[in-house]
Amino acid sequence: MSTANEARATAKVVPLRSLENGNLRRFEVTCSSCNLRELCLPKGLAEEDMARMERIVYARRRIRRGEALFNAGDEFHSVYAVRSGFFKTTILNEDGREQVTGFNMPGELIGMDGIGTGSYHGNAVALEDCEVCVLPFSLVEELGREIPTLQRHLHCVLSREIVRDHGVMMLLGSMRAEERLAVFLLNLSRRFMRRGYSQSDFHLRMTREEIGSYLGLKLETVSRLFSKFQEDGLIEVQQKHVRIRNIDGLEQVLGSKH
Amino acid sequence: MSTANEARATAKVVPLRSLENGNLRRFEVTCSSCNLRELCLPKGLAEEDMARMERIVYARRRIRRGEALFNAGDEFHSVYAVRSGFFKTTILNEDGREQVTGFNMPGELIGMDGIGTGSYHGNAVALEDCEVCVLPFSLVEELGREIPTLQRHLHCVLSREIVRDHGVMMLLGSMRAEERLAVFLLNLSRRFMRRGYSQSDFHLRMTREEIGSYLGLKLETVSRLFSKFQEDGLIEVQQKHVRIRNIDGLEQVLGSKH
DNA sequence: CGTTGCGTTGAATAAGGTCAAATAGAGTGG
DNA sequence: CCACTCTATTTGACCTTATTCAACGCAACG
Numbered sequence: 132m133s134t135a136n137e138a139r140a141t142a143k144v145v146p147l148r149s150l151e152n153g154n155l156r157r158f159e160v161t162c163s164s165c166n167l168r169e170l171c172l173p174k175g176l177a178e179e180d181m182a183r184m185e186r187i188v189y190a191r192r193r194i195r196r197g198e199a200l201f202n203a204g205d206e207f208h209s210v211y212a213v214r215s216g217f218f219k220t221t222i223l224n225e226d227g228r229e230q231v232t233g234f235n236m237p238g239e240l241i242g243m244d245g246i247g248t249g250s251y252h253g254n255a256v257a258l259e260d261c262e263v264c265v266l267p268f269s270l271v272e273e274l275g276r277e278i279p280t281l282q283r284h285l286h287c288v289l290s291r292e293i294v295r296d297h298g299v300m301m302l303l304g305s306m307r308a309e310e311r312l313a314v315f316l317l318n319l320s321r322r323f324m325r326r327g328y329s330q331s332d333f334h335l336r337m338t339r340e341e342i343g344s345y346l347g348l349k350l351e352t353v354s355r356l357f358s359k360f361q362e363d364g365l366i367e368v369q370q371k372h373v374r375i376r377n378i379d380g381l382e383q384v385l386g387s388k389h
Numbered sequence: 390m391s392t393a394n395e396a397r398a399t400a401k402v403v404p405l406r407s408l409e410n411g412n413l414r415r416f417e418v419t420c421s422s423c424n425l426r427e428l429c430l431p432k433g434l435a436e437e438d439m440a441r442m443e444r445i446v447y448a449r450r451r452i453r454r455g456e457a458l459f460n461a462g463d464e465f466h467s468v469y470a471v472r473s474g475f476f477k478t479t480i481l482n483e484d485g486r487e488q489v490t491g492f493n494m495p496g497e498l499i500g501m502d503g504i505g506t507g508s509y510h511g512n513a514v515a516l517e518d519c520e521v522c523v524l525p526f527s528l529v530e531e532l533g534r535e536i537p538t539l540q541r542h543l544h545c546v547l548s549r550e551i552v553r554d555h556g557v558m559m560l561l562g563s564m565r566a567e568e569r570l571a572v573f574l575l576n577l578s579r580r581f582m583r584r585g586y587s588q589s590d591f592h593l594r595m596t597r598e599e600i601g602s603y604l605g606l607k608l609e610t611v612s613r614l615f616s617k618f619q620e621d622g623l624i625e626v627q628q629k630h631v632r633i634r635n636i637d638g639l640e641q642v643l644g645s646k647h
Numbered sequence: 648c649g650t651t652g653c654g655t656t657g658a659a660t661a662a663g664g665t666c667a668a669a670t671a672g673a674g675t676g677g
Numbered sequence: 678c679c680a681c682t683c684t685a686t687t688t689g690a691c692c693t694t695a696t697t698c699a700a701c702g703c704a705a706c707g
Contacts, residue, residue: 222555226644230559244555246548253555272541276534283530289547290504296554297480297502297511301488303561304605308663338685347562347605349664354687370672370686386484566695597654607696612655628654628704653703660697671686677679 161185170238170326171212171264173284180278187270188212193262200241200255200263207245209267213237216261217336220244221344222253231345233295234258234337236322240266240288258336303347306385311346312356313384316366320375331375419443428496428584429470429522431542438536445528446470451520458499458513458521465503467525471495474519475594478502479602480511489603491553492516492595494580498524498546516594561605564643569604570614571642574624578633589633 162172162185172184191214194200200211203223218235232253235241244252246268275282302311324330335342339350339357346353357368365381367374375381420426420443421436430442449472452458458469461481476493490511493499502510504526533540560569582588593600597608597615604611615626623639625632633639 222559224559224563228559228563230555230562232555232558243548244552247545247552248549252552272537272544276537276540279530279534282534282540285544286530286547287505289544289551290501291506292551293547293554294502294505294510296551296558297488297490299558300490300554300561301480301482301486303558304488304602305482305486339687340685344562350686351665351688352663354685355663358687596652608654609656609697610695612653613695616655648707650706652705655700655702657700658698660695662694662696664693665691667689667691669686669688671684673682673684675680675682677681 162188165214167212167214167238171240173280173287176278176280180280183274183278184281187266187274188264189267189270190265191262192265193260194257195261196257196259198257200257200261201245201251202254203251205245205251207242207248207250207268209265210240210242210245210271211255211263211265213239213241214262214264217258218255218261219258219337219341220253220255229344231337231341232299234319234345237326240292243289243292258341299345308346308348308352309356309359310385311348312342312353312360313381315342315346316373316375317378317381320378331378333373335371335373420446423472425470425472425496425584429498431538431545434536434538438538441532441536442539445524445532446522447525447528448523449520450523451518452515453519454515454517456515458515458519459503459509460512461509463503463509465500465507465509465526467523468498468500468503468529469513469521469523471497471499472520472522475516476513476519477516477595477599478511478513487602489595489599490557492577492603495584498550501547501550516599557603566604566606566610567614567617568643569606570600570611570618571639573600573604574631574633575636575639578636589636591631593629593631 162168163178163181165171172181176184192200192211194216200218213235215237218241219231220233220235220241221229221231223229235255241255241263242251271281271285275285302314306314319333319335320330323333337345339353342348343350343353348356357366360366360381361368363380365375365377365384367376420430421439423429430439434442450458450469452474458476471493473495476499477489478491478493478499479487479489481487493513499513499521500509529539529543533543560572564572577591577593578588581591595603597611600606601608601611606614615624618624618639619626621638623633623635623642625634
């Protein structure tokens with residue numbers, strides 16, 4: 132049963148049911164064999180609980196580049212685990228200004244801003260073709276009541292999101308432009324590494340403007356800083372491709388001066 | 390049984406048990422008669438569930454002005470509901486810079502940043518003499534498993550904290566100094582009103598520096614803006630006392646220009 | 648009644664924003 | 678495959694905003 136929200140969206144909904152007839156993708160969908168398992172799920176989950184967990188991942192959904200997974204105001208039913216691709220989450224205030232609140236990569240959960248009010252508070256837009264696991268939140272809560280490990284895990288995820296947000300406040304509230312970009316690059320690097328990608332060589336999925344919005348800077352400032360970091364031998368940039376040449380140097384940008 | 394964390398703190402722990410011999414404060418501690426009930430608890434909680442809820446509020450704790458309710462790194466056991474007084478929460482980064490992440494007034498929960506890692510991520514410091522209800526988190530989770538309404542409420546509180554943080558990102562990332570202070574004052578006003586205090590006449594518990602840290606501004610800038618708002622007839626300020634004279638005018642500061 | 652912390656105000660400065668122009672790439676349709 | 682269009686990016690010149698540095702006033706407190 133697809134929700135009003137999901138029916139409205141243009142992205143394709145793939146219910147598990149339809150994948151059950153010997154389709155290879157049926158196997159992919161099991162959490163136990165998913166290579167993002169350690170990111171999405173608590174460790175030490177009993178085998179039977181894992182099986183129950185898999186039952187609440189009731190569908191996967193593909194979102195094409197530029198499309199929204201959800202928009203502010205859409206009715207909240209599910210949180211989503213990014214399986215592949217890259218998202219940005221944004222909020223829009225009354226006078227039309229957009230603020231990027233985060234970038235999400237595989238293994239990360241999005242949509243938790245909708246729990247409190249019953250409708251999503253921000254937007255989630257795919258920066259490239261993406262696939263997500265749909266986790267109907269009422270099922271998550273139900274299973275949480277039965278499996279304390281899972282309940283605990285959910286609380287940890289929510290709490291860590293709060294901690295992450297506080298980090299962004301620190302970034303926006305007390306750091307200079309250079310430091311903000313350095314933190315941003317180091318953070319991306321670490322997250323890519325954790326997922327088995329190169330920590331020093333990656334492709335930015337977002338524009339300078341989106342980076343700027345996230346970091347509280349104008350796109351021109353971001354561009355200038357990229358050029359400066361390149362001149363200083365810290366990175367190599369060519370459009371969206373970034374190569375970190377001196378990770379220690381980037382770390383030393385923090386706290387230098389001031 | 391007081392935890393290592395609580396034993397270290399100087400603030401006094403008041404276990405419920407010690408209040409049970411005809412002490413008036415025994416009555417105060419019941420959630421059902423607490424005037425902050427609508428803020429802390431889900432509405433429509435069955436009478437018996439309310440009674441169970443009261444059992445997890447195992448203590449109240451007084452914290453004097455300037456003292457910490459908890460500090461970054463302290464072992465996490467409980468979240469706290471502010472009963473009276475005013476807190477600031479802060480984080481400190483490696484090079485010693487402090488960022489104020491929030492101000493908390495009665496009815497608000499603090500300490501949720503500790504769930505994810507098992508130790509608090511930031512500090513909570515009393516800006517005036519305070520009293521909090523101590524909610525041991527393992528009991529909260531346990532009761533959440535038994536009372537879905539309560540579980541849901543906890544998730545809402547966590548989610549709303551995320552939404553609040555996103556609002557701060559918008560503030561820090563896309564607003565001019567004037568707008569930030571206007572948003573800050575309007576937000577305080579609304580929260581005071583909600584608690585039955587004057588929406589236009591209040592006492593700031595925090596210094597200009599703390600406001601500045603929260604808003605990503607220097608204390609001098611905050612001071613200048615207070616003076617400017619006064620000149621413009623929007624507010625009257627005298628030290629920590631603020632009187633809002635033109636709330637619509639303050640709202641129009643948002644989005645004007647830019 | 649001096650000390651101390653907090654707040655206000657002014658003048659100079661620096662950081663980042665704005666505006667504008669040039670360039671580079673990616674995507675599109677012929 | 679090429680020309681064309683559109684968007685993203687880079688860079689320069691100039692400007693605005695908020696910061697820095699410094700001096701001073703005020704209020705609370707021992």
